[in-house]
Amino acid sequence: MKTTPDKLLSPDEVVAVFARKFGKGVRESRITERREGVGKRPSYDIWLDIDKSLLHAAVEELMRLHFPHLGVISGTDIGDAVELNYHFSIYYGTKHGEYMVTLTVALPKGDLTVPTIADLIPGAVFSEREKQEMLGIEVVGIPDGRRLFLPEEFPEGVYPWRKDETGIPASMVKDLWAVGRPENRPVPPKAVPEEQAAEAAPAEEERHE
Amino acid sequence: MSDDAKKKMTPYTIPIGPTHPALKEPVMFTFEMNGEQILKADFAPGQTHRGIEWMGMRRNPVQIVHLTDRICGICGVSHSLAFARAVEQIMEIEVPERADYIRAIIAEFERIQSHLLWAGVAAHELGFDTLLHLTWRVRERAMDTIELLTGNRVNYGIIQVGGVRRDFTPDLYPAIEECLQYYSDLKSTLLKVFLEDKTIHMRCRDCGVLTYEDALKLCTVGPTARASGVNMDVRVDYPFAAYGDLAIEPILPDAHMGETRGDVFDRIVVRLLEVEQSIDIVRQCLDRMPAGEIVWEAKVAKILNQFKKAHGEALGRHEAPRGEVLHYVRMDGKEHPTAWKVKASSYSNLMSWIPMLEGEQIADIPIIVASVDPCLSCTDRVAVVRNGDRGVMTKEDLHRLSVAKTRRLMA
Numbered sequence: 001m002k003t004t005p006d007k008l009l010s011p012d013e014v015v016a017v018f019a020r021k022f023g024k025g026v027r028e029s030r031i032t033e034r035r036e037g038v039g040k041r042p043s044y045d046i047w048l049d050i051d052k053s054l055l056h057a058a059v060e061e062l063m064r065l066h067f068p069h070l071g072v073i074s075g076t077d078i079g080d081a082v083e084l085n086y087h088f089s090i091y092y093g094t095k096h097g098e099y100m101v102t103l104t105v106a107l108p109k110g111d112l113t114v115p116t117i118a119d120l121i122p123g124a125v126f127s128e129r130e131k132q133e134m135l136g137i138e139v140v141g142i143p144d145g146r147r148l149f150l151p152e153e154f155p156e157g158v159y160p161w162r163k164d165e166t167g168i169p170a171s172m173v174k175d176l177w178a179v180g181r182p183e184n185r186p187v188p189p190k191a192v193p194e195e196q197a198a199e200a201a202p203a204e205e206e207r208h209e
Numbered sequence: 210m211s212d213d214a215k216k217k218m219t220p221y222t223i224p225i226g227p228t229h230p231a232l233k234e235p236v237m238f239t240f241e242m243n244g245e246q247i248l249k250a251d252f253a254p255g256q257t258h259r260g261i262e263w264m265g266m267r268r269n270p271v272q273i274v275h276l277t278d279r280i281c282g283i284c285g286v287s288h289s290l291a292f293a294r295a296v297e298q299i300m301e302i303e304v305p306e307r308a309d310y311i312r313a314i315i316a317e318f319e320r321i322q323s324h325l326l327w328a329g330v331a332a333h334e335l336g337f338d339t340l341l342h343l344t345w346r347v348r349e350r351a352m353d354t355i356e357l358l359t360g361n362r363v364n365y366g367i368i369q370v371g372g373v374r375r376d377f378t379p380d381l382y383p384a385i386e387e388c389l390q391y392y393s394d395l396k397s398t399l400l401k402v403f404l405e406d407k408t409i410h411m412r413c414r415d416c417g418v419l420t421y422e423d424a425l426k427l428c429t430v431g432p433t434a435r436a437s438g439v440n441m442d443v444r445v446d447y448p449f450a451a452y453g454d455l456a457i458e459p460i461l462p463d464a465h466m467g468e469t470r471g472d473v474f475d476r477i478v479v480r481l482l483e484v485e486q487s488i489d490i491v492r493q494c495l496d497r498m499p500a501g502e503i504v505w506e507a508k509v510a511k512i513l514n515q516f517k518k519a520h521g522e523a524l525g526r527h528e529a530p531r532g533e534v535l536h537y538v539r540m541d542g543k544e545h546p547t548a549w550k551v552k553a554s555s556y557s558n559l560m561s562w563i564p565m566l567e568g569e570q571i572a573d574i575p576i577i578v579a580s581v582d583p584c585l586s587c588t589d590r591v592a593v594v595r596n597g598d599r600g601v602m603t604k605e606d607l608h609r610l611s612v613a614k615t616r617r618l619m620a
Contacts, residue, residue, distance in 0.1 A: 001422060032523070034298055034449070037309045038499055041453035045524055069441065070428045071526075071557070074537040074550035087524060087535060087552075089447070093440030093459075098447040100524055123428035123560050149255030160263050161548075168263065 005066040008091055011044045011099055014065065018048055021061055025054045045100040052105040052114060059086070059117050062101060066090040070117075071100075073127040075135045077163040081106045082135050084114060107137055109164075116141040134161045220248050225574065227256040236559075236583070242571070250566040254559060262549050269516055269544040270296045270370050271509055277536075278364045280551060283323050285361075286315050287529035288536070288551065289368035294449065295525030295538040296370050296546075297505075300515055305502040308372035313451035314385075314494045315358065315367055316527065317487040321392065322351040323530035324432075324480040324487075327582045328403065331477060334575040335412050336612030340402060347395055354388040357381065370512055372504030382495055389488045396485055403477055411618045413474035417565040417577035420471055427560040431532020432479045433581045435461055437471035443528035450527075455493045460486055473580040480582075516544045529554045531582050555583050572614035575607060 009017065011031045018026050028049040033042045050058055062068045068088035076083045086103040107114055116139050118125040128139045129148040136159035139145070147154075159166050226237035235256035241249040261280060265273045270292075277288040290312055297304055325348035332340035352362050358377055359365040367373050377385070403409060419429070424437035434441050442459040444452040460482045462468070462475040469475060506512050522539040532554035539548040558581045565577050 001425065003421075003425065032298070034294075036304060036449050037451045037454045038306050038497065039448075039454040041448040043447045043449060043453075047522075067425055069425070069430075071533060071535040072537070072550060072552035074548065076539055076548035078547075085522075085537060087537065092446045095445055096448050096453065098443075100447075100526075102524070121428065122426045123557070126428075126556070126560050146253075147255075148253075149258040151255070151258075160260060 001067050002063060002065070003067055005091060008094060008097055009065065011046050014046055014090075014099065014101065015048070017065070018050075018058065018061065022050065022054055022058065025051045027051070041096055043096075043098075045102065047102045047104065049104045049106075052107060055086075055103065055105050056115050056117060056120070058103055059088075059120050062088060062090065062103075063120065068101065068121070070121050070124050070127070073124070073131055075131050075137075075161060077135065077161060077167075078106075079163075081108045082112060082137055082162075083107070084131065084135075084137070086117070112137040113140050114138070116143070118143050133159070135159055136162060136166055223571070227253075238574075238578075240566070240571075240574075245570045245572070247566050247569055247571070247574075250563050252559065252562060262551055265546065265549045267545055269513055270538075270546065271512060273546075273549070274368055274370060275366060277551075278366055278368075281553065282363055283326065284319065284529045284531070284534070284553075285363050285365045286312070286319050286368060287527050287534045288553070290316060290450070291525040291527040291534045291536040292538065292549075292551075293368050293370050293525065294527070295523045295536045296519075296540075298523035298525070299521045299538060299540050300370075300519045302371045302505050302515075304372055304505060306499040307376070307501045308503045309450045310494050310498050311373045311375075311377050311503060312368065313455075314377060314491050315355070315365065316450070317490045317494075318351055318355050318358070320487045320530045321484050322348050322355065323582075324484050325351065327480060327530075327579075328399075328477070330579050331473075331576065332403075332409075334579050334608075334611060335409060336608070336615050337406075337408060340406075343402070344399070347392075347399075350388055350391050354385060357384055369504055371506055372502070374504070376503045377498075385491065385495065389491055392484065392488050399484075400481055403481055408615055408619065409477070410474065412573075412576060412615060413472060413477060413580075415470060415472050415474075416573055417473045417569060417580055418471050419561050419565050421469075423564045424471070424561065427564075428557050429532075429561045430557040431528070431530070431554050432460075432476060432483065433532065433558050433561060435459060436469075436475035436479045438463065438469040441533075443526050443533050447526060451494055451497075452490075454497060455490060457486070457490060473576055476580045513544060516540065517542060522548075531555055532557060555581070559583065570614070572610045575611050 015029045026048055030047050032045045035042050068090050069092055071087040071089060074085045083104055083106050088101045089098055090101055092098045105114060114137060116128060118128060125142060125144055128142050131137055132139055133147045133150045157166060158168060160168050220241045220243045223240045223242055227235040237253040237256060239251045240247050261276060265276055274289050274293055277292045278285055280288045325344050329341045329344035332344065356362050358381060359367045359375060367375055419437045421438045424434045424439045438461060440459055440461060445457050445459050460479050462478050465478055465482060519540040520542050525536040527534045534554055535552040537550040538546050541547045561581060562578065569577060
């Protein structure tokens with residue numbers, strides 16, 4: 001485990017490391033910068049869009065720089081594919097020097113599989129389990145494939161974050177406003193209309209005097 | 210096999226949950242036991258999954274900000290701040306500097322009240338209720354100040370996309386300083402009662418250990434990671450809001466204790482020292498507070514209109530009292546986001562329960578589970594299954610076991 005980085009690379013250099021190693025496997029890369037506060041110190045996010053087959057190798061490459069902290073894996077249904085974003089951070093423990101590195105892979109709807117990275121970062125299994133149940137993807141080689149957040153009685157084949165026919169059907173959504181008031185309860189007290197309340201108020205004041 | 214032989218068969222399984230006294234929200238634990246010792250631990254969260262992300266993808270970001278306030282009852286500002294920062298980045302909004310400072314001040318007050326709340330819970334789990342009452346009484350001072358500043362004790366509703374909804378005007382500074390002074394004066398008392406107490410030492414030292422390697426491998430965050438020696442604090446590492454301007458150093462146990470053991474005791478040390486650090490951060494913020502606007506755009510209709518022009522994806526991060534909060538937002542020119550992923554700090558910390566719990570005793574479960582400060586909730590029933598015989602242990606039973614262990618150690 002590389003717990004202390006040999007050298008702190010700049011965000012451009014980090015991108016260059018991946019470009020050198022994977023060539024055209026890195027389809028797109030960009031660096032976003034955010035400056036806040038009075039001092040306007042920059043914080044950097046690095047986004048790398050890579051081929052699905054390179055995911056495992058890319059995480060290993062990242063581990064060569066610094067053992068990455070995996071924040072979370074997020075996912076989006078973009079129509080003909082499901083995109084997964086692996087949000088890592090490296091160089092934590094360096095004052096103002098941490099970068100977020102997001103690896104994005106696209107899983108075409110015809111082949112919704114992705115290799116596990118839990119063999120490299122055991123904690124990733126938590127987020128991988130969530131992606132399986134929420135997006136209906138298959139993480140190949142996942143050490144623990146059970147559901148995580150969804151209840152046992154949740155129907156198979158329904159994936160809450162999907163935007164196609166496998167998403168949550170309208171029949172499963174309960175609109176709170178449409179539920180109405182239970183019939184077996186007493187009628188709630190009625191508010192006094194404003195006009196009447198205004199009339200009553202001066203009378204009360206007189207009584208106090 | 211006779212009935213007697215069956216009874217002696219080990220290991221046996223104890224499920225704890227889905228509701229449990231040591232937690233603030235339900236989670237289901239299954240323990241494989243050999244006598245009093247835990248051989249294997251497993252857990253199933255999601256007992257109160259509300260589908261907030263699904264709800265959010267059908268609402269606009271101004272509405273979602275108020276939804277994020279309600280993700281957690283204690284982290285009233287962490288999620289809103291992380292979410293708002295993600296949206297601001299997509300929309301390329303420049304947040305006024307004063308708003309950055311107000312955000313940092315309220316986030317630090319949140320840390321003070323959250324860590325004190327946790328310290329009280331920890332004391333209670335050990336059977337030290339006097340200390341629970343003391344910490345929760347002194348915590349009220351922070352709650353009162355938060356109410357004075359935002360109007361609410363919880364669900365502050367202070368964050369808006371592009372800034373904050375309320376100014377901390379200079380006439381409030383004396384009240385803030387008075388509150389900070391109150392905690393500064395208390396500091397030595399709190400450190401003494403928690404760190405020099407014999408009972409706490411006996412129950413927490415070398416109990417529920419998380420090694421440095423495990424903390425990294427299991428993606429642990431916040432005080433739980435720092436107590437294991439992992440130097441990781443979003444406020445220091447990744448400048449945002451006012452934090453980039455301030456002098457802050459991460460709190461690590463070896464600086465105070467001379468060594469890092471990664472046990473429950475170290476987690477107490479880190480959290481108590483962070484209360485002191487928060488006092489210092491609020492003071493630094495008040496000293497440097499720039500004047501000016503507090504919100505990028507006051508008219509909600511104008512903000513909503515901007516969402517329809519927003520394209521892109523961004524991450525919003527914040528160091529919540531329990532660790533890194535991360536929100537991923539993706540907008541595709543519609544009023545509502547295409548994707549929204551909420552990563553709460555406890556999401557990263559739950560996996561660390563397993564190495565902490567394995568090898569420990571039943572009576573240590575409450576304090577170890579509580580030691581990562583899980584954001585899950587509490588009630589009072591535990592089912593125990595022993596060779597098919599099902600008995601129910603109440604909150605009182607489990608608590609009694611924990612108190613009995615303390616007594617045993619004292620004898």
